[in-house]
Amino acid sequence: MSIPYPQISYIKIFPPIGVARLGDSGFNLDTGKPDGDIKWFLPSDLPGTENMPDSLNGRFRDDNNRIKRQAVRFRVYAYDQNGANLGEITSGKGSPCVLKWTVHVANHKAAYNEFHGEYKSKKGLRNPDVQGDMPPEKRTKLQIDAGEQVISNGRGSDRSAPPINLAGDFYGSQTDPTKVHLGQMLTDEKGRLIFIGGAGYSRCVGKPGTLHFQPDITSEFDSIDWVDDTCDGWVNVDLQIDYSNFHQTISAMNKSTVLSAPPKFAWGINPPTTLFDLLENIYNYWADHPGTDFYLDIWPVLRSTYALSWVNKDAYEGHGVAGKGNFLTMEDQLKSKAEDSRLLREHVFNRLRLPDYEDPSQANTMYMPRLSGNNGDAIEPGENLKPNEDAPPIKRFAALTKVQYERFKAWKDGNFDVTIPPWRKYDSFESVPEEYQPTFLTRAALEHTIGEPLYPGLEMYWLARLPEVYIRNQYSRDNDPPFRINHDKYPAGHLGRGLSLPWQSDFDLCNTHWWPSGRPDDVINIKFVTEQASTSVISEKDYIDSIAPKRKKWTRGLRETPLYPSEYYPGSTDMVRHWQKLGFVAKDPRFVIGDSKLPIWVENERMHVPEETLRRNEFTL
Incomplete structure (x- = not known):
């Protein structure tokens, strides 16, 4: 598409929120030092992708068996004065344009408050003995700030701009700083920005030397x-732009956001509510389609329950291969408006927990999702509440957003469309018409994230739920996703400062009811599938009798953290030292189950866990 440069009125960056993920490729976690080249990959820019990205070449690990880092790529789109998308702007060979990127990332976790959740009474500061008389924003000894860094591949070049390291100093309680590397930025040959996150390395600076x-x-x-x-x-x-006699410099209408988060160890498995869903709820005046559509709004939630059954035993019991709530076997009924499907739709809808804690009586596991909420662990049947609860029990259970719930209500009432998602028409992002690309990029970037619960969270903490975090009163003439964080109010380091410090503590403690779509709870190793399967189609009976009983804890080999005493966290310690050895769960297209050809997700690429951590039982696959 040839862009009429003089018609450009404004430009935007997409995705508006991009997520990079940690990986130890290029780093030795046993010594705490860089070691070799960083291997990284880009996920698909097409939404609805369950399979591993082609760029991984079938492996999440590099040749040294270290985890490849998931990068994020940002693109620029031009619009005319009427809001029409004029196409993607690139630089490089044959282009009259130069894209000059500025990136500012930081880590302010150590300078922030102790974790307290959205509804619990506020606690004190982290590291209270260091600049403890200052507000979090002023505690510079506890902040890692890479500063504003600029990069461009220039004009007329068909080469990418080489990586620029993003790092800052952390003092903690010490007089001498420790250099902390937060990642890298570079461009591709078209001048698009690529951000790569850190190595996943955590350590304490409390022992000088x-x-x-x-x-x-x-x-x-x-x-x-x-x-x-x-x-x-x-x-x-x-x-x-330097095009013939036309010369102009245009800045993006708004900044985009970059988040660097833990690896996604369960690939192609999404939670019932993602950050995309959360933002649709906050920007409830915007939607990329009218009304309710089964395959856009309903099916992703229902299908996710089956995928989650491969990483969580509670989900397996209700929604797994033989579960009464295995919606994959009911797809034709669920998408039908016929009268004989109405009772099924009503039954599913009546099991949904109302949004926004509207019905306190639904504080139990009969309602869905069966996940914890934004005020702590879900309450299991027979469990007694702790005294002095800061909020009613219903806030310890997850729910769909109001927008999601209203769409399910419309579906229940038969007021919905059934169309194929638009991205299914395209085999590659390059074949997508540019007018659709911003929306596709936004969905693809956020559909693999956690939008509920946020206690504290993986990509963002409960701050993500607050409407005031976002730019919501800005008029834009185009119809592309308006999701933009107000970085004048929430500068670099603010969006993740309420997350766990270090991140591995959350990965240890938040199991079972939290985010199995990113941090699996229990899994089936590929070894047990290949031992049992004689053909690509595994019978349902063989799966239930011979494979399903071999589910194992994803963290097997690491110690478990007991509920008491509260000063003892052996599982968190082991997670800091051995997280990079845990396995990845991904869909294996070689196998299906039964006549319904149900897909399977299995664990692969698990590394050996050292013997000194095996204090509960003997390590087994």
Whole structure:
């Protein structure tokens, strides 16, 4: 598409929120030092993708068996004065344009408050003995700030701009700083920005002279003098055009956001509510389609329950291969408006928990989703509440957003369409008409994230739920997703500062009811499938009798953290030291189950866990 440059009125960056993920490729976690080249990959820019990205070449690990880092790529789109998408702007060979990117990322976790959740009484500061008389924004000794960094591949070049390291100093309680690397930025040959996150390395600076110090974790989410290499911040761009006699510089209408989060160990498995769903709810005046559509609004939630059954035993019991709630076997009924399907639709809808904690009587596991909420662990049948609860029990259970719930209500009443998602028409992102690309990029970037619960969260903490975090009163003439964080109010480092410190503590403690779509709870290793399967089609009986009983804890080999005493967190300690050895769960297209040809998700690429951690039982696959 040839762009009429003089007609450009404004430009936007997409996706508006991009997520990179940690990986130890190019880094030795046993010594705490860089080691070799960083291997990274880009996920698909097409939404609705369950399979592993082609760029992984079938492996989440590099040739040294270290985890490849998931990068995020940002693109620039031009619009005319009427809001029509004029196409993607690129630089490089044959282009009259230069894209000059500015990136600012930071990590402010150690400078923030102790974790307290959205509804619990506020606690004190993390690291109270360091600049404890200052507000979090002023506690610079506890902040890692990479500063504003600029990159461009220039004009007329068909080469990518080489990586620029993003790093800052962390002092903690010490007088000398520790350098913390938060990631890298580079461009591709078209001038698009690529951001790569950190190595997933966490350590304590409390022992002077010891560079690689990882003592036992003694706090739930607020370890003193600890630092990790997650980060968040913003991305901006200036477009310089020199086209014939037309010369102009245009800045992006708004910044985009970049988040650097833990790896996604369960690929192609999404939660019932993602950040995309959360933002649709906040921007409830915007939608990329009218009304309710079965395959856009309903089916992703229902299908996710089956996928989650491969990483969570509670989901398996209700929604797995033989579960009464295995919606994959009911797809034709669920998408039908016929009268004989009405009772099924009503039954499913009546099991949904009302949004926004509207019905306190639904604080039990009969209602769905069966996940914890934004005020702590879900209450299991027979469990007694702790005294002095800060909020009613219903806030310890997850629910769909109001927008999601209203769409399910319309579906229940038969007021819905059944169309094939538009991205299914395309085999590659390059074949997508440019007018659709911003929406596709936005969905693809956010559909693999956690939107509920946020206690504290993986990509963002409960701050993500607050409407005031976003730019919502800005008029834009186009119809592309308006999701933009207000970085004037929430600068680099603010979006992740309420998350766990270090991030591995959350990965240890938040199991069972939390986010199995990113951090599996229990899994089936590929070994048990290949041992049993004689053909590509596994009978349902063989699966139930011979494979399903071999489910194992995803964290097997690591110690378990007991509920008491509260100063003892052996599982968190082991997670800091061995997270990179855990397996990845992904759909294996070689096998299906039964006549319904149900897909399977299995664990692969699990590394050996050292014997010193095996204090509960003997390590087995």
